[in-house]
Amino acid sequence: MQATRSRTTDPAHDVLRYDHQPLKAIFSPQTVAVIGATEKPNSVGRTLLWNLIRNPFGGTVFPINPKRSNVLGIKAYPSIGEVPETVDLAIIITPAPTVPDIVRQCVEAGVKGAIILSAGFKEIGPKGVELEQQILEYARQSTMRIIGPNCLGLMNPLTGLNATFASAMAIPGSVGFISQSGALCTSILDWSFQENVGFSAFVSIGSMLDVGWGDLIYYLGNDPNTKSIVIYMESIGDARSFLSAAREVALTKPIIVIKAGRTEAAAKAAASHTGALAGSDDVLDAAFRRCGVLRVYHIAHLFSLSELLGKQPRPKGPRLTILTNAGGPGVLTTDTLLIEGGTLAQLSSETTKALNQVLPPQWSHSNPIDILGDADPERYAKAFEIAVKDPNGDGLLVILTPQAMTDPTQTAEQLKFLAMQDHKKPILASWMGGAEVAAGAKILNQANIATFSYPDTAVRMFNYMWRYTYNLRGLYETPTFAASEDNLSTLETAKHLIDKVHSQGRSLLTEFESKELLALYGIPVVDTRMASRVEEALAAAEAIGYPVALKLLSETITHKTDVGGVKLNLTSAEEVQAAYEAIASSVAEKVGPEHFQGVTVQEMLKLDGYELIIGSSLDPQFGPVLLFGTGGQLVEVFKDRILALPPLNTTLARRMMEQTKIYKALLGVRGRPPVDMDALEQLMVRFSHIVVEQPWIKEIDINPLVASEDRLVALDARVVLHDPDTPEDQLSKPAIRPYPQQYVTYWVSQKEIPITIRPIRPEDEPMAVKFHESLSEESVYLRYAHLIKLSSRTGHEPMSRLCFIDYDREMALVAEYTNPETHERQIIGLGRLSKVYGSNEAEFSLLVADSFQRQGVGTQLLEQLLYIGRQEKLTSIMAEILTDNRVMQHICEKIGFTLNRVIGEPMVRAEIQLSD
Structure with missing residues (x-):
C-alpha cells in the first residue's frame, strides 16, 4: 500500500509531532550562563543574575566573570568554555x-x-x-538561536524563569506577549499587576538579529499553555516569515498586534496613481488582513480583546443586538457601532412579538431594545432570553445603568446562569457606574461574560471580534477560479516583451506595449493601434470606426493628460488630423519634441459602466502591493481604494472589493444592472499573476478599467520596469510566495495514463474531498497509523488547511488524472513535504487512491518531492512508515532512503540526505 505517515502536524489531520523546538533551550533552559554577571549595585548584570536566582526555574545558573571567583555567592567562571556542563542558554551583557x-x-x-x-x-x-554581521557569521556555524540584541530579555512565568533586568516577575497566565520595545515591556508589566493579567511568555525581542516574529509566533503557537499572542510591533522584519507563521497560527490562536508609527510619513509616492495612493501603514493593514492578524490601536485594547476572545465565541457576522435600561447610552452605543464598522441587528418579527409579551408597552420596539429605567432583574432576564435567540443577531450587548429601581447585583446573578448556556454568539456587558455596580460586574466576569465600564468600549471590542472572524474566513473560503497551470508560453512571451523594452534602454512601456502585456494574461483591452504619422492615424481610425480617441505614444512621459496628450470622441478624419497635430504641438511645447513618438488610436467605447483602477506598486517591506478602487481622472481626489498582497484568488479578490465604497454600486444600484462580479474577480486574479510572475515590473496600473453589465475593458494602462541594470537578486519578491509553477510536471503511468503532478491549490478542495471519499480503510490506516472517520477528514476546515498552503514552509503535490470519457478531473494521489520547524530538514507523507496503486504513482510523487527538496536547498527528508507498509518501504529503498526501526514503536524511519 503506497501510504506513509509523517509525524509533522498535518494541516488536514491531528498527527504526532517531533519534539523539535529550537527555542526550547531559551524558554525552558536547564542551565543558564550569565556572561557579564557582576555585583555592581544597580547594574544590569547584577539585576539579571539576582532575578534568575530569586525566581527558581528548576535549573542551574553559572555566572561568567574573568575577574571574580564568585558573584552573589555563586561560583563564577572566567569564560563560557570553562563551565563544567553544556549550557542551554547564555545571556550576554557585555559591551557591544x-x-x-x-x-x-x-x-x-x-x-x-x-x-x-x-x-x-x-x-x-x-x-x-558590522558587529551584527560578525555575530551572525559565528552563530550560523551552529544551530544556536539568538534573541536580541538591545532587548530586555524574556520571562517564562509558568516555570519561574526571569531572564530580564525588569524589577518584577510577571503573573503566570495564558497570554504570550512579545514586544520590540523594552521600555514598553516594563510599563505593560507594571500595568498587568494592577489588572491581574497573566502571561505564558513575556518576551522583549529587541532588534531581531536572528529570532524574529515568525520564530516566536511558531513557538507560542505550538505552546499548549499559550491561548493568545499579543504583539507590540515597531517594524515587521522578515515579512514572509511573519506572514507564513501568523497565517498558520491565527486559525487556532488569536494574534493581536498594536503597531507603532501609524502617523509616519507614508512611503514615498511613486510616479503612478497606485504609488501615490499606497501608504505604508495601509500596506501593513493589508498584510495583517491577509494572515488573519487582528490589529488594534490602543494598548488597553490589546489585553481586553485577548481576554474577550478567550471567554466568548467569535461572532459569525457584524450584527449586534443591544439590550439597555436607558435610551441615551443605547443611542450613543449605536453611533459607535455603526461609525466603526458594525451593524445594528434588525429584530425578527418573532422576537418583537415575544418581547411584547414580557415588556411594558413603552419599550422601544426596535434595536436597541430599551426595556426602560424601572427594569428589575426579572425583566432583564426575560428580555435577555428572547434577544439572545434572535437569529438576526450575531452578538448581544447588555447595558445597565444604576437607576432607582435597578438592582445591578441581582440582575448579574440572573444573567449569569442564562449566559452560561451555549448560545454560540458573544455576550458582552456594560455595568455603568462605580462602586454601586462593582459587585454585579464581578459576578459577570467570573461567569466569563466580558464586562466593560462603558458600552462604547464594548462595541469596539465586538467590532474587533467580527473583523477577526472576517479576516480568518477570507483565508480559508474556497475560491472558484484559478488561472491555468499551462501558461509557460504566456510567461515566456511576456518576458520577451520586457526584454525588448530593456534592450532599448527603456524602463517605461508605451501604452500599446502595456496593453499587449495585459492581453497576454487574458485581460481585455480596448482595440488600440499605433500611429507614428498622421496618415497612419487616419488609416487606423477608418479601420476601427468612428468615434475614436487619440492618446500620446511616448517612451518617457508618465501621465498623458498632463501634457495635453489625450483627445476623445473624434468623429471624423478632420478631427483626427487636428487632434494628432495638437498633441504633437502640445508635447513639443511643454516637454520637447523628442518625447513624442506618435499616438495610439483607440476605439471610443460607449459603455455605461464604472471607472475602476487596478494597480500595483512596491513596498520596501512587503514587495509588490495590489490596489483596487474607484478610477478615472479624479482617482487621487476620491481615494476610494483598498490594498492587498498578491497573489489573489477569487475569494481574496472579492474580499478586496468589498472594502471599497464603489463595491455596492458594482452590485447594482438605482436600477442599474450589476457588473459581472465573477468576471471581475477573475480579472483581478490574472492581474495579480502578472505582478508575481514578472519580477521586473516596478509599477503597473490600469486606469480606467471600465466595468459594465456585459463587459470589462482596460481603456488605459501603464507599466514601469526596474532599471535594466538592476541585479536580479535585488528585484522585489512577493511577501507571500506565489504558486510554484516551476514544479508542474507531466508523466505517463505504467498503464499509459497521462498524469499531471503539480502543487496543490485552494481551488482543489472539492477534488480533495472526492479523493478522500475514494480511500479504503486500509489506505487511511497506513497513512495515519490509525483510522480517521471520513467526516473528520473531509470537513471544510481540515480540507481547506490541506489545500491552502503558503508554499514556503511546506509543499503539497497532487497527481491529477482527467477521465477521457467524462473529462472529469480527479486527484489520484497526494504527496506532502513539510519543513521541520527551525531546521533545514523536512518530512514527507504520501497517499495514493486505491484504484491507482501499484502503477508507479507513489514513486513518481516521491521522486518529485525529492526534486523539490533539492531545489529548496533542504538537507534531508524523512518519514515514519508502519512496519506493515512493505510497499512504501520498498519504494523508499528503491529511491535511496535508508530505513531504520523506531525503538518502542511499530514504525520504520526512512531518511535520505540531500546535501551536506
Whole structure:
C-alpha cells in the first residue's frame, strides 16, 4: 500500500509531532550562563543574575566573570568554555564590541541559545551593523538561536524563569506577549499587576538579529499553555516569515498586534496613481488582513480583546443586538457601532412579538431594545432570553445603568446562569457606574461574560471580534477560479516583451506595449493601434470606426493628460488630423519634441459602466502591493481604494472589493444592472499573476478599467520596469510566495495514463474531498497509523488547511488524472513535504487512491518531492512508515532512503540526505 505517515502536524489531520523546538533551550533552559554577571549595585548584570536566582526555574545558573571567583555567592567562571556542563542558554551583557567573540566562544562550547541584552549595534550606525554581521557569521556555524540584541530579555512565568533586568516577575497566565520595545515591556508589566493579567511568555525581542516574529509566533503557537499572542510591533522584519507563521497560527490562536508609527510619513509616492495612493501603514493593514492578524490601536485594547476572545465565541457576522435600561447610552452605543464598522441587528418579527409579551408597552420596539429605567432583574432576564435567540443577531450587548429601581447585583446573578448556556454568539456587558455596580460586574466576569465600564468600549471590542472572524474566513473560503497551470508560453512571451523594452534602454512601456502585456494574461483591452504619422492615424481610425480617441505614444512621459496628450470622441478624419497635430504641438511645447513618438488610436467605447483602477506598486517591506478602487481622472481626489498582497484568488479578490465604497454600486444600484462580479474577480486574479510572475515590473496600473453589465475593458494602462541594470537578486519578491509553477510536471503511468503532478491549490478542495471519499480503510490506516472517520477528514476546515498552503514552509503535490470519457478531473494521489520547524530538514507523507496503486504513482510523487527538496536547498527528508507498509518501504529503498526501526514503536524511519 503506497501510504506513509509523517509525524509533522498535518494541516488536514491531528498527527504526532517531533519534539523539535529550537527555542526550547531559551524558554525552558536547564542551565543558564550569565556572561557579564557582576555585583555592581544597580547594574544590569547584577539585576539579571539576582532575578534568575530569586525566581527558581528548576535549573542551574553559572555566572561568567574573568575577574571574580564568585558573584552573589555563586561560583563564577572566567569564560563560557570553562563551565563544567553544556549550557542551554547564555545571556550576554557585555559591551557591544566584545559580543562577537563571546558568541564565537558560545558556539564552540555548544550553547543552544543566547539572549544579547547589550546595546550598541545597528541602532548606532555602520559600526553596529558590522558587529551584527560578525555575530551572525559565528552563530550560523551552529544551530544556536539568538534573541536580541538591545532587548530586555524574556520571562517564562509558568516555570519561574526571569531572564530580564525588569524589577518584577510577571503573573503566570495564558497570554504570550512579545514586544520590540523594552521600555514598553516594563510599563505593560507594571500595568498587568494592577489588572491581574497573566502571561505564558513575556518576551522583549529587541532588534531581531536572528529570532524574529515568525520564530516566536511558531513557538507560542505550538505552546499548549499559550491561548493568545499579543504583539507590540515597531517594524515587521522578515515579512514572509511573519506572514507564513501568523497565517498558520491565527486559525487556532488569536494574534493581536498594536503597531507603532501609524502617523509616519507614508512611503514615498511613486510616479503612478497606485504609488501615490499606497501608504505604508495601509500596506501593513493589508498584510495583517491577509494572515488573519487582528490589529488594534490602543494598548488597553490589546489585553481586553485577548481576554474577550478567550471567554466568548467569535461572532459569525457584524450584527449586534443591544439590550439597555436607558435610551441615551443605547443611542450613543449605536453611533459607535455603526461609525466603526458594525451593524445594528434588525429584530425578527418573532422576537418583537415575544418581547411584547414580557415588556411594558413603552419599550422601544426596535434595536436597541430599551426595556426602560424601572427594569428589575426579572425583566432583564426575560428580555435577555428572547434577544439572545434572535437569529438576526450575531452578538448581544447588555447595558445597565444604576437607576432607582435597578438592582445591578441581582440582575448579574440572573444573567449569569442564562449566559452560561451555549448560545454560540458573544455576550458582552456594560455595568455603568462605580462602586454601586462593582459587585454585579464581578459576578459577570467570573461567569466569563466580558464586562466593560462603558458600552462604547464594548462595541469596539465586538467590532474587533467580527473583523477577526472576517479576516480568518477570507483565508480559508474556497475560491472558484484559478488561472491555468499551462501558461509557460504566456510567461515566456511576456518576458520577451520586457526584454525588448530593456534592450532599448527603456524602463517605461508605451501604452500599446502595456496593453499587449495585459492581453497576454487574458485581460481585455480596448482595440488600440499605433500611429507614428498622421496618415497612419487616419488609416487606423477608418479601420476601427468612428468615434475614436487619440492618446500620446511616448517612451518617457508618465501621465498623458498632463501634457495635453489625450483627445476623445473624434468623429471624423478632420478631427483626427487636428487632434494628432495638437498633441504633437502640445508635447513639443511643454516637454520637447523628442518625447513624442506618435499616438495610439483607440476605439471610443460607449459603455455605461464604472471607472475602476487596478494597480500595483512596491513596498520596501512587503514587495509588490495590489490596489483596487474607484478610477478615472479624479482617482487621487476620491481615494476610494483598498490594498492587498498578491497573489489573489477569487475569494481574496472579492474580499478586496468589498472594502471599497464603489463595491455596492458594482452590485447594482438605482436600477442599474450589476457588473459581472465573477468576471471581475477573475480579472483581478490574472492581474495579480502578472505582478508575481514578472519580477521586473516596478509599477503597473490600469486606469480606467471600465466595468459594465456585459463587459470589462482596460481603456488605459501603464507599466514601469526596474532599471535594466538592476541585479536580479535585488528585484522585489512577493511577501507571500506565489504558486510554484516551476514544479508542474507531466508523466505517463505504467498503464499509459497521462498524469499531471503539480502543487496543490485552494481551488482543489472539492477534488480533495472526492479523493478522500475514494480511500479504503486500509489506505487511511497506513497513512495515519490509525483510522480517521471520513467526516473528520473531509470537513471544510481540515480540507481547506490541506489545500491552502503558503508554499514556503511546506509543499503539497497532487497527481491529477482527467477521465477521457467524462473529462472529469480527479486527484489520484497526494504527496506532502513539510519543513521541520527551525531546521533545514523536512518530512514527507504520501497517499495514493486505491484504484491507482501499484502503477508507479507513489514513486513518481516521491521522486518529485525529492526534486523539490533539492531545489529548496533542504538537507534531508524523512518519514515514519508502519512496519506493515512493505510497499512504501520498498519504494523508499528503491529511491535511496535508508530505513531504520523506531525503538518502542511499530514504525520504520526512512531518511535520505540531500546535501551536506
